[in-house]
Amino acid sequence: MPEPLLSVRDLVVTFRTPAGVLTAIDGVSFDVFPGEVLCIVGESGSGKSVLNLAIMGLLPPNAKIESGQVLYRGEDIAEATPKRMRELRGSRIAMVFQDPMTALNPVRRVGRQIGEMIRLHDKASTAASRKERAIDLLREVGVPDAEARYDAYPHQFSGGMRQRATIAMAMANRPALLIADEPTTALDVTIQAQVMDVLSEVRAEVGSSMILVTHDLGLVAEAADRVAVMYSGRLVETGTVDEIFHEASHPYTIGLLRSLLRTDSTTDVAYAIPGQPPTLATRPSGCAFQPRCAIGRDRPECGAVVPPLVRLADPVVGAPAAPTSTAGDDDGHFGAPTVFGLSDADHLAACLFADEAEALLAEADARTTATAGSGDPVLSPSRSTP
Amino acid sequence: MTRYVIKRVLRGVLTVFGVMVVSFFLLRLTGNPTRLLLSQSATQAQVDALSHQLGYDRPLIAQFGSFLVNAVQGNLGDSLVRHTSAFDLVIQRVPATFELAVAAFLIGIVPAFVAAVLVQITGWRWLRTTLLWLGSIRQAIPVFVFGILLVLVFSIGLHLLPSQGNLKPTALILPAVTMGTFELALYLRLFSSSLQRENSADYVRTARSKGKGPIAIVLSDTLSNAVLPVLAVAGLNFGALLGGAAVVEVVFNWPGVGQLMLTSVSGRDFPVVQAGLLVISVIFVVVNLLIDLLHGVLDPRVRLS
């Protein structure tokens, strides 16, 4: 197994608020291996973005890393000096933010902002070389007429073009790790796929690893090698993209997948997980998902202990590597997972009933929706139990 | 940018026109202004004669028309006391008022700017708190009171600075400090809230994600955005300084436009008063026009839209 590029170990992030100290990230651990795309999925408020800011060392002043490690090539950057973090940020770890409309400085030229990224990490570079490189980068991300656009201001770019520019900026120093925080959420639907393609292309070309935060499962199916599912500041399930889509074992993951509108679904009624995710202040004891969980709702043991993230007892041998049929836009470009030495044994879930979750859920469905006639489980039995 | 400039210039012209309308009709608040020119004992025949001679018996619109035509040529009537052009009398006083207003403006805005940036970079909140306290206390003291207190301490008590006139260069210090410090708290609040707001903007987070240091971010990213909202307020306040200078000019016997206008009030020399109001208002409009243009230069969203 190769050395991980980034290892997050038992990370706990807290926020000081008027309502007291709240735990936004509660003991999260995961690895990112060289060259892979890890998708972090979860609802709004699940802590995805805080997690990224913690990795980048960009937490807001009222937040802090309480405990745990963020190991970049073995170096704990949660403990790094501000100076060391500035060296890493932008050169080794770069970030693409959600809203391209506000992510660029409105009063500075786009090209200069890209060139600055180069200058910050290569003081010896000349202005001319930076300009040349910035124009190349703009061209690579598909900004038309890059020479002229170098001198433009952000407001002269459309949303999609701006996000391309921020991608160009992030890739300027060929980072080892790219963190993309919902990079297409703020864009028009028609532009999203294009920008995602550009992001995937330039990433693949440089060979960077990527942490892609999204709540768009279609995007996950298309882009991810591995998936980590977050719920209320905790990791509830991780696995390869196939394991997550075909053998989801945590009730929350199963619910998320069910909420997808599928082309092959026999029903046109979208499924919604009942209830609301808890806020940080109202996170229940035990499993945070318990109040919304068809299995755990009535089981006291689910409310008593926080279920640990454990290896699933029943690894499936030889899971199919074929692209799933979930995503509409399926050119197979990034659908097939790259092989990087992970075994199926890395499929982990934080549920006391993970091994039987699916069966129990189907049972609960049969009870509650007997009259509604939409009890068709999204994960068809033929797929989940080959 | 061209459209922006044209729009701003048109608005300025319109404002100047408005000022003319106001000052023209204010003079006719009490009806025929001839009465103001003559003593109480003047007979109706005398009033009518002078009224006819000055054109005050013509229709109001005709009078306003010729007032406009004359005003555009810089002819605002003659001083009733000194019998010279009221416009010239005012123009001679403009440099003194302008000098005072600019000095006061700088004394208010520069320390506030420096302090706000320093606080943003160093995180020294005590500096901001202390200055805001001092500035707020200063704001509770009217300009004329503060001026007299300064005279009491620095001229009468310590014999350090002159308290009257503008003959010595050091004479500018007391009146400028008197007016400028009044604005310190205002600008400090404006700048630091503007800087704080910009500092939590997304583009600052982007800059940090690029590995940029905090000082570099304030200087090259935050600052250029943070000054924009302060500009408009600064323009308006500069106008307030030009007008408010009248009080300070009286306290320090500073030979500016305001002082001229006030001495003209007792002689009912209203052409001079009217000329003063017009000239200061036009300067105000021009200054704000320049600030608008500066805003256009500094903000590409304005310049290139």
Add this chain to the structure above:
Amino acid sequence: MSINDPLVLTRPVRLSGKVLPRRRRGWSPSIVLSSIMLGLVIVLVAVVPFLPLYDPFTQNLSIAQQAPFTDMAHLLGTDTLGRDILSRLSLAGRVSLLISVCAVALNVVIGAILGLSSGYFGKALDTIVSGVADLQLAIPIMLLLILVVSVVGPSTSTLILVLGVTYWVAYGRTARAVTLSLRQRDFVLSPITQGARPTWVIRKHLLPKVAPQLAILASFDIGTMITISSSLDYLGLGVQAPTPTWGGMISEGQQYLQTNPWLIILPSIAIFFLVGSVQFLSQRFTGESTGNSISGGM
């Protein structure tokens, strides 16, 4: 979308459906101090008139310019004409407060009417009101007042009227902004679609939202207005002798600056106590970052 906005976490968090109250700050030193200052001014204007003092107009040249606390009959001393300073300060305070409150009230009314209607009706009316506001800001009020006084002569009513119609812009803009932000909300739209008259909608739905905002601004402006009106009194453009004003008393005392600074220091303290206490107290409501954006308090 997600919590990359740190504000999401710093706002009071809902617990069992209730918003947690903000931690209340106790009595800070500035509040205590300004309350004491305001209390002293209230005693000066409301209690002092009932004390057995000399009346503020009685002259007695034989006891002119007594220093404070030397003669119990004239506690704060006497002025250049031998009049009792304490009773003059008291009367001047009442006059100042009356003028400021009247002028602020007039401005609030004008600003509310213009702001509400321009925000509600928009279009041409909005353009005209904005134009008038621009014009208003372009004419230095001190100089405008000098012109008016040179035509109609100085008096208390002129002062109130001119101050009362020239400081409405801040209120107008606030009222307009609030109106615009509420204009498209359902509780405003639904009566409109049901044919309610604009005056009814404005009075019933918009005014209650606008009024508190204007009240906060107004509380701050009382201090500003006292500053301005006493400046005008100082210049001799406001309230006329023999009615005493703090500004007028300072103006009279200025020529005795070297020999008897008390003539200036006492009314200065009165102005400072009133303006300072009103400003500090109202800053507690407005938060320190707001307040009046245009100083004008010359």
